Amino acid sequence: MKFTNGYWLMREGVRAAFPAQAYDIDATPDSLTVYAPTKPIHYRGDTLDGPLLTVQFSTPMADVIRVKLTHFVGQHPKTPQFELFEQPGAPVSVTSNEQAATLASGRLAVRVQRGERWQVDFVGDGQVITGSGPKGMGIIQNSDGHFMHEQLSLGVGENVYGLGERFTPFVKNGQVVDIWNEDGGTSSELAYKNIPFYLTNRGYGVLVNHPEKVSFEVASEKVSRVQFSVAGHSLEYLVIYGPTPKEVLQKYTALTGRPALPPPWSFGLWLTTSFTTSYDEATVTSFIQGMADRDLPLHVFHFDCFWMKEYHWTDFQWDERVFPDPAAMLQRLKARGLRICVWINPYIAQRSALFAEGMARGYLLTRPNGDVWQWDLWQAGMGLVDFTNPAACRWYAGKLRELLEMGVDCFKTDFGERVPTDVVYYDGSDPQKMHNYYTYLYNKLVFDLLREVRGEGEAVLFARSATVGGQQFPVHWGGDCDSTFESMAESLRGGLSLGLSGFGFWSHDIGGFEGTPPAAVYKRWIAFGLLSSHSRLHGSKSYRVPWQFDDEAVDVLRHFTRLKCQLMPYLFGQAVIAAETGTPVMRPMLLEFPADPACDYLDRQYMLGESLLVAPVFSAGGEVSMYVPAGRWTNFFTSQVIDGPGWVREQHNFMSLPLLVRPNSLLAVGSNSQRPDYDYADGLTLRLVQPIDGQPAVAAIPAADGSISATFTAIRENDTITVTPQGASKPWQLLLVGIEAAASIEGGAGRATEQGLLVTPGSYPVGVKIRL
Secondary structure, X not given: OOOEEOOOEEOOOOEEEOOOOOOEEEEEOOXXXXXXXXXXXXXXXXXXXXXXXXXXXXEEEOOEEEEEEEOOOOOOOOOOOOOOOOOOOOOEEXXXXXXXXXXXXXXXXEEEXXXXXXXXXXXXXXXXXXXXXXXOOEEEEEOXXXXXXXXXXXXXXXXXXXXXXXXXXXOOOOEEEEEOXXXXXXXXXXXXXXXXXXXXXXXXXXXXXXXXXXEEEEOOOOOOEEEEEEEOOEEEEEEEEOOOHHHHHHHHHHHHOOXXXXXXXXXXXXXXXXXXXXXOHHHHHHHHHHHHHOOOOOOEEEEOHHHOOOOOOOOOOOOOOOOOOHHHXXXXXXXXXXXXXXXXXXXXXXXXXXXXXXHHHOOEOEOOOOOEOOEOOOOOOEEEEOOOOHHHHHHHHHHHHHHHHHOOOEEEEOOOOOOXXXXXXXXXXXXXXXXXXXXXXXXXXXHHHXXXXXXXXXXXXXXOOEOOOHHHOOOEEOOOOXXXXXXXXXHHHXXXXXXXXXXXXXEOEEOOOEOOOOHHHHHHHHHHHHOXXXXXXXXXXXXXXXXXXXXXXXXHHHHHHHHHHXXXXXXXXXXXXXXXXXXXXXXXHHHHOOOOHHHHHOOOOEEEOOOEEEOOOOOOOOEEEEEEEEEEEEEOOOOOEEEEEEEEEEEOOOOOOOEEEOOOEEEEEOOOOOOOOOOOOOOEEEEEEOOOOOOOEEEEEEOOOOOEEEEEEEEEEXXXXXXXXXXXOOOEEEEEEOOOOOOEEEOEEEEEOOOEEEEXXXXXXXXXXXXX
């Protein structure tokens, strides 16, 4: 939301007041309160006829400073608010002298200048990282009401990232972003997952602590500032210091919630009925049998909307016309080793039997006059479940519990964005705040039920909408994309932005959702999809089984599904890191290489965990350009070495894409190419790639519950490589990629392979020493 007309003027009808000086400062042992008049005070008369802005500084945890601006304090508090996991007791110091007052929390401090010029600086490790200067904080009135804004400075070359799953350019500088969940697909400025949090490449992040609409002007209204504004008389935000981007995310997710660890089976291949396609039990069976006949591993089958009757969504009742005995059908599918997912949403169509029941019991949102809120967009006469009503939550969860008892394993929690504001909530929640927050209550309810019924570590969703804290309920997918290379690229941009907004796990519709993809798009998207944290084949009006495209598509799907299963010891280890630290599985390049300025703008490649660089191919012909950071990188498939830093152009067929292993990696590759859930430590191959002298390479092998079952450490010292296991009791082997022979092997035996020297230890718990 813009308030100015260029640098000097305000827009017509806008009245603005800005703090002019820190007139008075109250200091306590753990806070600062600054009273800032909006004009200089030269004598007593200047204290009359003008606002006095109150600015409070405090700390909820180390390296985080909370700022609250208040104009009028007499407003009734409104709910909901984001749930923040504060860590009281963090070391804090407050100092004050004639020049400034300072509050320090860990390595971050805020300094408020005294005197006749308003200036607030945030200082990380002794350096100013951002600040709010003259006309930064503002009290605004216009024809739309009363607003508060803040403007934080941007330095030369400073880029802004995050703000949720945004499909617009990856670097947000120059963009206007409204934090307001909407169903807008992947090809617009609208977003399903709006997060009022951004981070920059200068070592900090900012969370605007408001569930309602927050309007960001990112180097747009003022090109050297990020402005954010909210309606009302107060504004609260938190500055989070890293100084690395990973550390910013670690602290942000410590404050707002870490992602839960999804079950290992969820990382396998998901196949769906698609959306409006015609299907029944015979169709489903033919898909699953077709996968088996072609030796295509499949792990989860998803039933989309029409598992229920048309006009009845949501009533949680199988359509008996096409699924006459759903319980028996589910048992047959589960006997094949499949997990089952079904589609749900929080809306109740008027024809659903649940509508009358929900209306009678007061479980649906109402208008101020008491009528149930209804419209015809999506489902005819639909209403919305009021998740602020505990009884409504028990009612809704009870319906889902029946499906779980029937054999369903997880739910696709679709929608949650189209939430009206002319409604009344059971608990009195503010409709403006609930618009974005509704999805949090919806997904939390379903996730908590899965955790209760299926057990800790077995809960997983396929969710479309989210707000702050929604990362605790994975997985999230990118929504409705077109079946084009352009939409494939915009989906990746959205996923990378979401990862920089605290979300650890992300997926997308392989092949695109709208339309039928050309075979080339489908095959290229398969490689991208199977090298994402979660992988699902899904479409709108057409099926996504590979034989619908061509024979090669079957081979491509088999190849990359098997590859992902074999990579699971590594991938699930990266998932554990995401759950423990908030570092996403799919990482923008700048997250791993923050000191390399070339990585600041890269949005067509990513790191899959800490060791694998993935550059999807966005062309039918296979041309691809990628940036390779410093070091000797190794092609996973061919063992070809690429020296960075620099740009590389390659040509790839459909069975390949750039998949590079980072120097000094000990990459864990599993023995099972058919399933994602197996004993990762049994039959493991450790690929040691370009070891750097004196620097240990470590592979921690996870168990299904996320605990570490074995750890391997490899280190090269001159011409000797030593691999030391800890907790290893099952067979493993070592592949020295690119090394053809050894002078001697202590504790094992070796043989040459196409990719390098394969060493089998004589004793699995002891380890090996190789002299080159």
